[in-house]
């Protein structure tokens with residue numbers, strides 16, 4: 787901003803979407819606070835959390851929105867999506883049903899937000915190797931077909947969590963700068 791002579795500030799609204807219990811709130815808790823809740827209920831979600839990232843020497847604020855569990859009732863509202871420039875669309879690799887819902891989430895995202903919203907498809911719970919129902923190849927194929935970025939993550943063991951958020955913010959910055 788002009789007061790301290792720095793270049794302009796960036797604030798990106800990013801929304802977390804995907805079926806209930808896929809790990810959205812825990813991905814945010816891991817990324818923003820390095821915390822994990824083994825038995826979390828839908829109530830742990832905050833409305834949004836702002837996280838600073840440094841990309842190419844620029845300070846970028848990612849304002850990451852989490853649902854308060856309303857996705858259980860398919861009642862995520864247009865206000866949630868309004869102004870979003872990025873979306874993390876999460877499914878659970880150990881529950882195929884949550885992967886089957888990805889198309890419905892994409893429709894909703896495109897109904898309520900800009901068509902150009904940068905979207906990362908995230909297969910979460912990669913630590914649950916023995917319970918896997920969706921292969922990484924399937925996730926990647928769907929992402930490519932839909933023009934999405936793709937990553938598997940684990941909020942439990944932290945793998946790829948920061949990378950998923952950073953990829954998102956970097957791509958948004960790349961488009962806007």
Ligand code: GDP
Pocket residue numbers: 805806807808809810811812813823824825826827828910911912913914939940941942943
């Ligand atoms: P949300 O409804 O999508 O926000 O899902 P939550 O973040 O509340 O997580 C639902 C459940 O899955 C909780 O019991 C979490 O502890 C668990 N969970 C979330 N992420 C992971 C993960 O990466 N691995 C494993 N094993 N469990 C997870």
Ligand code: MG
Pocket residue numbers: 810811812827828831852853854855
């Ligand atoms: Mg939640």
